[in-house]
Amino acid sequence: MSDAIIQLQALQFAWKPNQPVLHIDELTINKRHKMFIKGPSGCGKTTLLALLGGILKPQQGQITLLGQDLTQLTDSQRDHFRSEHIGFIFQMFNLLPYLSVLDNITLPCRFSQKRQQRIKDKQSTPQAEAKQLVATLGLPENVLSKPVTELSIGQQQRVAAARALIGGPEIIIADEPTSALDYDARKSFLSLLFEVCDAHQATLLFVSHDPTLETLFDNTLSLMDINKAASHHLSGQDNIHLLKEVG
Numbered sequence: 001m002s003d004a005i006i007q008l009q010a011l012q013f014a015w016k017p018n019q020p021v022l023h024i025d026e027l028t029i030n031k032r033h034k035m036f037i038k039g040p041s042g043c044g045k046t047t048l049l050a051l052l053g054g055i056l057k058p059q060q061g062q063i064t065l066l067g068q069d070l071t072q073l074t075d076s077q078r079d080h081f082r083s084e085h086i087g088f089i090f091q092m093f094n095l096l097p098y099l100s101v102l103d104n105i106t107l108p109c110r111f112s113q114k115r116q117q118r119i120k121d122k123q124s125t126p127q128a129e130a131k132q133l134v135a136t137l138g139l140p141e142n143v144l145s146k147p148v149t150e151l152s153i154g155q156q157q158r159v160a161a162a163r164a165l166i167g168g169p170e171i172i173i174a175d176e177p178t179s180a181l182d183y184d185a186r187k188s189f190l191s192l193l194f195e196v197c198d199a200h201q202a203t204l205l206f207v208s209h210d211p212t213l214e215t216l217f218d219n220t221l222s223l224m225d226i227n228k229a230a231s232h233h234l235s236g237q238d239n240i241h242l243l244k245e246v247g
């Protein structure tokens with residue numbers, strides 16, 4: 001059986017007509033891999049994650065996750081697929097300020113039968129699972145009843161990770177979730193994230209501008225190397241850099 005969990009083929013995406021942002025002939029990511037995704041600002045990293053997460057739909061090509069081509073699904077089927085199989089950790093964490101930490105973490109279980117079932121299969125409950133994740137991610141248990149607005153940035157980041165991981169989705173997508181932290185905090189967050197991903201056998205896609213984190217990952221994807229559209233839409237910005245250097 002193939003080890004691939006994500007496959008892209010002949011993918012093309014543009015936000016505006018005739019201004020391609022992504023053009024990727026082929027990309028395969030294997031199960032349980034931890035992939036570091038890098039590339040200069042504006043080269044399409046966030047756009048790629050949104051396509052992989054089924055938030056956006058490409059104009060051309062296939063995006064196959066767990067054997068399902070997302071481009072064949074309707075918008076609501078893609079939303080459903082995402083809630084069942086993908087955990088997102090965003091740069092700004094996107095926690096809901098009017099909910100407690102516990103309610104934020106268990107929220108994805110309300111929308112996903114599969115996440116609920118995986119927890120049931122372990123003879124657990126979403127609440128018990130949240131407690132365990134919070135402990136593994138190095139947060140005190142009393143944090144669960146607090147409003148998220150009372151947490152530090154580092155604590156919010158761990159809560160966002162727990163919310164992505166609850167119910168064991170097969171794919172975790174993280175977009176610059178460590179940029180607000182210092183180096184030691186970034187490294188310790190990553191080792192905890194890796195630990196939970198390993199325990200859940202999850203595949204991790206992680207976008208970051210921090211080159212010091214790259215060696216901690218199994219693989220690196222340099223988007224500039226595979227994105228045929230990058231030279232096209234970044235050329236304007238490159239010219240600005242050149243002009244600055246010359247000037």
Ligand SMILES: Nc1ncnc2c1ncn2[C@@H]1O[C@H](COP(=O)(O)OP(=O)(O)OP(=O)(O)O)[C@@H](O)[C@H]1O
Nearest residue numbers: 015016021039040041042043044045046047048233
């Ligand atoms: N919602 C949007 N509408 C129109 N254009 C967009 C939108 N989001 C991004 N773009 C454009 O698409 C290109 C890729 O943006 P994207 O955010 O994917 O890059 P990135 O590599 O993640 O950048 P950064 O590292 O700065 O976050 C950029 O030229 C950007 O201006």
